Amino acid sequence: MNNTNSKKLVNLKRNTEFRRVYKYGYSAADKYLVIYKLKSGSDLVRVGFTISKKLGKAVVRNKIKRKLKEICRLNVEKFDAGYDYVIIARIPARECTYKQLEYSVFNVLKKLKKNRR
Structure with missing residues (x-):
């Protein structure tokens, strides 16, 4: 199924990319997630994930x-x-269902749009 939207999702992988987003980006958070956002200059949506060992085993x-x-x-x-x-x-986030995480992502993205720089 082809999505009519032209946005493309790509994963961030390099440590330098993560550090740049942490250093120069801005963030919003709720109980389950923190999301950092930084202008990249391309037309892609690049997303990286950080899941600490404090959350549990692999x-x-x-x-x-x-x-x-x-x-x-x-x-x-x-x-x-x-x-x-x-x-x-x-x-x-360990005890979250898929729906709770989805709601959390949408909620934090809304906060980021309000705090837009």
Whole structure:
């Protein structure tokens, strides 16, 4: 199924990219997530994920990361094109359902749009 929206979702992978978003970007948060946002200069939506070892063992961390990736992939139109995002899961995200995480992502993105620089 082809999406009529031209936005493309790409993963951030390099440590330098993450550090640049942390240093120069701005953030918003709620109980489950923190999202950093930084203008990138391209027409892509680039997203990186940070899941700390404090959340649990690898199985738990990967499960959270898979949920977040799927939420971002299915809702790429809610992200602003030309920006890099870093999504950080907080400890209470361990007990989150998919729907709770999805609501949290949308809620924090709304806060980011209000705090737009």
